Structure formats: C-alpha cells, structure tokens
Amino acid sequence: MFSKILIANRGEIACRVIKTARKMGIKTVAVYSEADKQASHVLMADESVYIGPAPSAQSYLQINAIIDACKKTGAQAVHPGYGFLSEKREFQEALSAAGITFIGPDAHAIFAMGDKIESKKLAREAGVSTVPGFLDVIQNAEEAVKIAREIGYPVMIKASAGGGGKGMRLAWNDDEAREGFVSATNEAKSSFADDRVFIEKFIEQPRHIEIQVLADSFGNTVYLGERECSIQRRHQKVIEEAPSPFLSPEMRKAMGEQACALARTVNYKSAGTVEFIVGGSTGQFYFLEMNTRLQVEHPVTEMITGLDLVEWMIRIANGEKLSFTQDEVKLDGWAMEARIYAEDPFRNFLPSTGRLTRYQPPQEGNHVRVDTGVDEGGEISMYYDPMIAKLITHGPTRDAAINHMRQALDEYYIRGLSHNIPFLASLFSKERFVRGDITTNFIAEEYPHGLTTDQLPAEDPSDLIAVAAAMKRRIIERNVRISGQFPGHEMKPPVQWSVYFDKQYHDVDVHPAPGGYAVVIKDEAVEVKTDWQVGDPLIRATVDGRPVCVQVDRTGVSFRLSHAGLRAEAFVFTRRTAELYRLMPFKLPPDMSKYLLSPMPGLLVRLMVEEGQEVKAGEALAVVEAMKMENTLRAERDTVIAKLHANAGDSLAVDQKIIEFAA
Structure with a gap:
C-alpha cells in the first residue's frame, strides 16, 4: 500500500480524501494556492506545498508544479478529486512518466470517456442510445x-x-x-x-440519473445502484439522492449493465460514473457522458452501500482486487445530499464571497454527514466554486431521509455571507419533491422568479413568537440571578409583553412551567420546553411536544430568528414600550433605480454600451464574471446611458455602480 499520497485539489474533496487516507494509515500531502494558504485541507494534511497564485490556471491546473510537489515530498500517488486536472489525460501521462501513480483510470480511458465528444462517438459505435x-x-x-x-x-x-x-x-x-x-x-x-x-x-421534461461503477485491474466491474440528480439550477446539481424514486429494479439493472459494458470497452479501472438522461414519460434512457473521476454526489452512494469509494479508488490504484461481486451489492435505505453554496437565493442566486464569521454545521451521527472544506474564520473567495459543504442524510425510507435533512438544515449555522439554506429548506418542503415528481426543469418550474419569501415552508407564527418570548424570559431570569433583584425586574408570573413579529404586534403572557414556559397568545397556550443558555446560537426546544430548532442572533433589542428557511426579526417589548415603538418613524432606503449595480463581487469582463447610447429593455449591458461563471446584466427598461462608472477589467464589489441611466 502507498505510504504517502498527494491530493491535487482543494476544499471539501481534499479534506474527504485526507480523512480516508488517514483511516487507511496513509500520510497525505496537500497542495495550495495563495488564496488557500490557511485552508482546512492544508491544516489537515501531514505536509503541504505551495503551488502558485490564486487563479486555478496558475496553481491547481499546473501539472509541473504538482509533480514537483510529489518529488519534493516523496508522494507515491496522486488523488485528483474532481474538477481541475481530474479528467486530464495529460496529467495522468505526466504522472506516469514521472513514476507516480494516478489514483484513477489510465490515459486511454480518460481520453475515450472523459471527453464528452469522444465518449459520445464511442457510445454510438458501441450501439448505445445517445442524444x-x-x-x-x-x-x-x-x-x-x-x-x-x-x-x-x-x-x-x-x-x-x-x-x-x-x-x-x-x-x-x-x-x-x-x-x-x-x-x-x-x-x-x-x-x-x-x-x-x-x-x-435538449430533451424536455428529462430526469438526470447516473450509475456509479467500480472496476479493478482483474476484469471485475460492478455497478453500485443509481443516483437521481434531476434537481439542478443552471445545469448544476443542487440535490442528489440514492436510489431514484423513479427507477424500477428492472430499469436499474438494464442501466447498470449498460454502464458496466461501456466501462469494459475502454478497460476502465477505478471509480467512474455513467450519466443518462431519462424520458420521464417513456422511460427511455440516453447516454450523456462518463465522468472518469469521483463525483461530488458520491456520498449518497456510500451511505446506501456502506462502501468508501475513495478507499476503493486507492486500493484499485494499488493493484488490489474488488472483494465483492455484483450479487453482493445491497442498497440499504435512502440517502439525500444537499449542496450548501455561498450565494444569495433571494437575489437570483448571485454568488457571495467573504469570511465565515460564524460556522457551526449540524452534529454528525447515524443519520447526518457533513463533507466540508471550511472552518469558522475561513474565507470563500471569488476564485473557486462557491460550495461551502455537502450535507448528507440517511434514513430507512425516502421520507425519513427528507425529514432528517430538514432538521439538519435548521441546525446549520452560517454567518458572514449569504447562503442557499433557505432555498434548500423550501425545496425539501415542496409537495411535488416529496412525492418524487421531479425533472431537470423542477427549479425553473417551481421557482420561475427565483426564491421569494412566500415559497418558504408555511410555519405557524405562534411557534417563533412563543420561542422569542421564552428566550426573553430566560435572559431576564439569568440577569436577575447574576445581578440580584432590581425594582421593576421582579419575575412575577405571568410576565406580560408584546412581541413585534412579521409587521404585527402580538400580546403574550409568559408563565413558568415544568421544563420551560407556557406562552399565552390570543388565549391559546403554547408550551415551550428548552435548556437553551444565553449566547447559544441555536435554541433546541419542543413546542407543544414537537421538536424545533431555531437559529438566533441578538441585535440589541431584537432577536433575529431563522427556522425552516424563514428569517424573521422579533422584538419583545413591555406593553408600554410597544405603544411608544409604534410611533417611531422608519427611514426609507435611497432610490438606486437609475443605476446598474454589480449584483455580486466579481470581474467586469465586458461593457456592451457607451455613454449617450439608447438601450431597450432586455438588452445586454455588461458581463460580470464570478466563481468562473459569466453573468449577463440586462436593461430592465428602455433608457439612455448617462454615465459609465466602471471599465472592463475592473474588480467590482457587490452593489458597486457600473452604469448610470438618464432620469
């Protein structure tokens, strides 16, 4: 077995490989760019080597720099992860020439199946149905x-x-x-x-289903069931699950056998994924491509098979034989994966960059797994994919896996930048998703205008009102215990307050009760039991016997609460203070409608207009690149360009002025 391997990647996949290698007793080497010098994978590895500036073309895509790092550290093998050089034939060939093992397939398989054009030609020649x-x-x-x-x-x-x-x-x-x-x-x-x-x-109303295969050097090839990857946005997967709620055992077998046949045609050795588009009404499947690497969504397959795919990639690269046959592959329960991204779902999913000022993932256990490459204080930069983590849940049934996911999302505490957890909470609550009626058009059809607050899961506001009142009571009790009784602070039951929540005032009476409090709202008592302590970011409670997890941030006189994707502010006043607060004026935000603002931090790639030019609604004005994605900004109405505030090549901050329109 290898004594030391190098991970030619970053983020959560680099951390994932390091964990598996450590379990196998293998030392690891991390490579890093200027932007990643304090990244989690660098701190986790036994050794680390700097390979270049932040842009991936100058660091993670530099084959010679990675080979030099192997020679410097004595690494015998390289795991490429996914993305970057993972499907580059030139990388495998260069490693082989240097006497270093590539943990993946050989150059012939990478070229034949990793290139989308060549793989489709090969599939056609092999008689496989293609689009x-x-x-x-x-x-x-x-x-x-x-x-x-x-x-x-x-x-x-x-x-x-x-x-x-x-x-x-x-x-x-x-x-x-x-x-x-x-x-x-x-x-x-x-x-x-x-x-x-x-x-x-483009196949309309399609489902995206992929088959995971494993193949060794002894002619053994098996498939490990399928993954449903139809929930996508901008053709990028957001939620994956295994197995698929759509496939029958007969269809699973047919697709699996075809995937294995394709792998055998190129003498494939390692983990790989054969992707198919499946017609939702006909059940006809078409070969799309074969990914000659590990997939981002591989954890859901691991959860239902009990196999460690990274470990098997390492073992196969080391010349070991698969220790099980196709008949011994069993699928246990159901697994879901949600990708946690640094993006703002309320602003059309624009990327968000910055520092994770607070970061507390849900506790891992039998039902929950978190694959992440960041820690509290870490930074999400503009140079790489904005994924923060992958959240994976498992249960005996699909409904159980969904319920575990919804609870885990409530417990995922992230501050410092925008993230897509509210969107994920909405997705997992959609009736259509719960019943498995999904296609790759799901997000476009269910969220035609992006995420709006009315698409968040419907929750009884009484729950959050009661939680806010219970928290206020606990804070005052703590202050009384610390500083003693002060006039007006005596906790005489019941305490009478007014909670300003969701633009309405709600009078509440708070009574002490066994294990918590009874909060009376409109003559209805809500029982809140919790052991929450002041300062904890999560309040875990039972509300009328139902388990609830609410994220809480204190902002002086208010609580900012997050639950099931909903973010709301609650003010808990005395009744008299509430009367006075109603009289307070509110300052309106400035009118910025005559400006085109950068919706994200990024690079201004192109300006398509000049000062004095007339433009029509829908006309392209500028292109901003962020996270390696180009975003075209368009005119919302007919207007005239009054002034350009930025030039092509400028680095932009979020909400920075780009163009000023005539009034």
Whole structure:
C-alpha cells in the first residue's frame, strides 16, 4: 500500500480524501494556492506545498508544479478529486512518466470517456442510445446557429471538457445560440483551458440519473445502484439522492449493465460514473457522458452501500482486487445530499464571497454527514466554486431521509455571507419533491422568479413568537440571578409583553412551567420546553411536544430568528414600550433605480454600451464574471446611458455602480 499520497485539489474533496487516507494509515500531502494558504485541507494534511497564485490556471491546473510537489515530498500517488486536472489525460501521462501513480483510470480511458465528444462517438459505435447532436468541433457562433437550426431548437451547448454546469448554455432561438456559444466557449477556456463545445438536442421534461461503477485491474466491474440528480439550477446539481424514486429494479439493472459494458470497452479501472438522461414519460434512457473521476454526489452512494469509494479508488490504484461481486451489492435505505453554496437565493442566486464569521454545521451521527472544506474564520473567495459543504442524510425510507435533512438544515449555522439554506429548506418542503415528481426543469418550474419569501415552508407564527418570548424570559431570569433583584425586574408570573413579529404586534403572557414556559397568545397556550443558555446560537426546544430548532442572533433589542428557511426579526417589548415603538418613524432606503449595480463581487469582463447610447429593455449591458461563471446584466427598461462608472477589467464589489441611466 502507498505510504504517502498527494491530493491535487482543494476544499471539501481534499479534506474527504485526507480523512480516508488517514483511516487507511496513509500520510497525505496537500497542495495550495495563495488564496488557500490557511485552508482546512492544508491544516489537515501531514505536509503541504505551495503551488502558485490564486487563479486555478496558475496553481491547481499546473501539472509541473504538482509533480514537483510529489518529488519534493516523496508522494507515491496522486488523488485528483474532481474538477481541475481530474479528467486530464495529460496529467495522468505526466504522472506516469514521472513514476507516480494516478489514483484513477489510465490515459486511454480518460481520453475515450472523459471527453464528452469522444465518449459520445464511442457510445454510438458501441450501439448505445445517445442524444441526437453534432459532435464535431464548432468553429464560430454563426456555425453554432446553423447547427442548432439543423438539430432543431431547443438545443444544449456544452463544453467538451466541461463539468459542474460550467461552459453550458440552453438555447431556444438563434440569438440565444449565438450568445450561448460565446459564453460557453469563454467559460470553457477559463475553467478547463479547453474551449471546444458541441451541440445536442435538449430533451424536455428529462430526469438526470447516473450509475456509479467500480472496476479493478482483474476484469471485475460492478455497478453500485443509481443516483437521481434531476434537481439542478443552471445545469448544476443542487440535490442528489440514492436510489431514484423513479427507477424500477428492472430499469436499474438494464442501466447498470449498460454502464458496466461501456466501462469494459475502454478497460476502465477505478471509480467512474455513467450519466443518462431519462424520458420521464417513456422511460427511455440516453447516454450523456462518463465522468472518469469521483463525483461530488458520491456520498449518497456510500451511505446506501456502506462502501468508501475513495478507499476503493486507492486500493484499485494499488493493484488490489474488488472483494465483492455484483450479487453482493445491497442498497440499504435512502440517502439525500444537499449542496450548501455561498450565494444569495433571494437575489437570483448571485454568488457571495467573504469570511465565515460564524460556522457551526449540524452534529454528525447515524443519520447526518457533513463533507466540508471550511472552518469558522475561513474565507470563500471569488476564485473557486462557491460550495461551502455537502450535507448528507440517511434514513430507512425516502421520507425519513427528507425529514432528517430538514432538521439538519435548521441546525446549520452560517454567518458572514449569504447562503442557499433557505432555498434548500423550501425545496425539501415542496409537495411535488416529496412525492418524487421531479425533472431537470423542477427549479425553473417551481421557482420561475427565483426564491421569494412566500415559497418558504408555511410555519405557524405562534411557534417563533412563543420561542422569542421564552428566550426573553430566560435572559431576564439569568440577569436577575447574576445581578440580584432590581425594582421593576421582579419575575412575577405571568410576565406580560408584546412581541413585534412579521409587521404585527402580538400580546403574550409568559408563565413558568415544568421544563420551560407556557406562552399565552390570543388565549391559546403554547408550551415551550428548552435548556437553551444565553449566547447559544441555536435554541433546541419542543413546542407543544414537537421538536424545533431555531437559529438566533441578538441585535440589541431584537432577536433575529431563522427556522425552516424563514428569517424573521422579533422584538419583545413591555406593553408600554410597544405603544411608544409604534410611533417611531422608519427611514426609507435611497432610490438606486437609475443605476446598474454589480449584483455580486466579481470581474467586469465586458461593457456592451457607451455613454449617450439608447438601450431597450432586455438588452445586454455588461458581463460580470464570478466563481468562473459569466453573468449577463440586462436593461430592465428602455433608457439612455448617462454615465459609465466602471471599465472592463475592473474588480467590482457587490452593489458597486457600473452604469448610470438618464432620469
């Protein structure tokens, strides 16, 4: 067995590999860029080596720098994780030439199956059903339009070396095909150093289902069930689960056997994933691609099979044989995975960067697993994918796994930047999701205007009102114990307060009760039992016997409460103070409607307008790049450009002025 391996990656996957290697008694080497010098994977590893500046093209994509790090530290093998160099044939060949083992398939398999164009050609030759499309290299935008017309709209424009939703655009007409080709090409070049794209027919109302395979050097290939990955936004997976609520055992077997057959055609050795698009009404499946690496969503397969895929990748690379057969693969229960991203779901999911001033993931146990690459005080930078963590839950049934996930999301405490937990809470509460009626169009159909507060799970406001009142009572009790009795502070039951919540005043009476308090709201008593202590960010309680976890932040005279995705502010006043507070004026925010503001921190890639130019509603004004994704900003109304406040190439802060419009 290897004595030392290097992880050519960062973030949660680097931490994940380090944990598995440590379990196997293998020492680890982390590589890092300037932006990651204090990152979690660097601190976890036995050794670390600096490989370059923050941009990935100058660090994590530098093959020579990683080989030099192996030679410097004596690492015998490299685990590539996913993304970066994980599917680069040149990387595997360079490692092999240097006498270093690549923990993954050989160069032939990477080229044949890792390249989306070549893999589809191979699949067609092997008689595998594939999506209709044009698989040769497209030279320019006009050729892309011509091809799209021949295939028939809608079409999908995809980067050949792409992944994670980057370099991918959906086009419904000529203009979108032309613009999509340019954006997909630019993203592909920036993210993968490969600007080739291809076009294929977009299958409407599809499900995205993938098969996990494992293959060793002795001709043994098995499939480990499927993963349902249909919940996607911008073609990037958001929620994954295993197994799929859609597949029958017969369909699972057919897809699994086809996936294994494809792997055998290229003598595949390692963990790999064969992805399919499945027609929701017909059940017909089409080969999409094979990912010759570990997938982001691999934990759900591990949870239902009990297998450690990273460990098996290492063992196979070490020349070991699979210790089980296909008949011995058993699927136990159900697993869900949610990707926790640094983004603002209330602002069309714009990326958020900054420091994690507070970070407390839910407690891991039998039902909950957290794969993360950050710690409190860590930074989410503009240079890399904005994923904070992967939250995985397991239960005997799909409903149980969903319930565990909803509770774990309530317990995930993140401060310092925006995150998508409210969106995830909404997703997991959707009746359509709960019954398994999902396609890759789910988010577009259920959230046509993005996330709005009315799409958060419906909750009884009495719960949060009662919790706020109970917290206030506990704080005063603590202060009395510390400082003694002061006039007016005597805790004579009941305490009468008014809670300002959700723009309404609610009179409450708070009585002490066994294990907590009885809060009377509109003549209805709500029982709150909790052992919450002042200063804890989470209040775990039972409200009328139901378990509830509420996140709490104190802001002087108010409590900011977060529960089931809802964020609300509660003021607990004496009745007299509430009367006076009603008279307080509220200052309106300034009118910024005549400016185009940067919706995120990022790079101003292009300006499409100049001062004095007339523009129409919907016309493209500027392109801002953040997290390696290009975002086109458009005019909301017909107007005239009065002044440009920024230039192409400028680094922008969130809400920084870019363009000023005429009044």
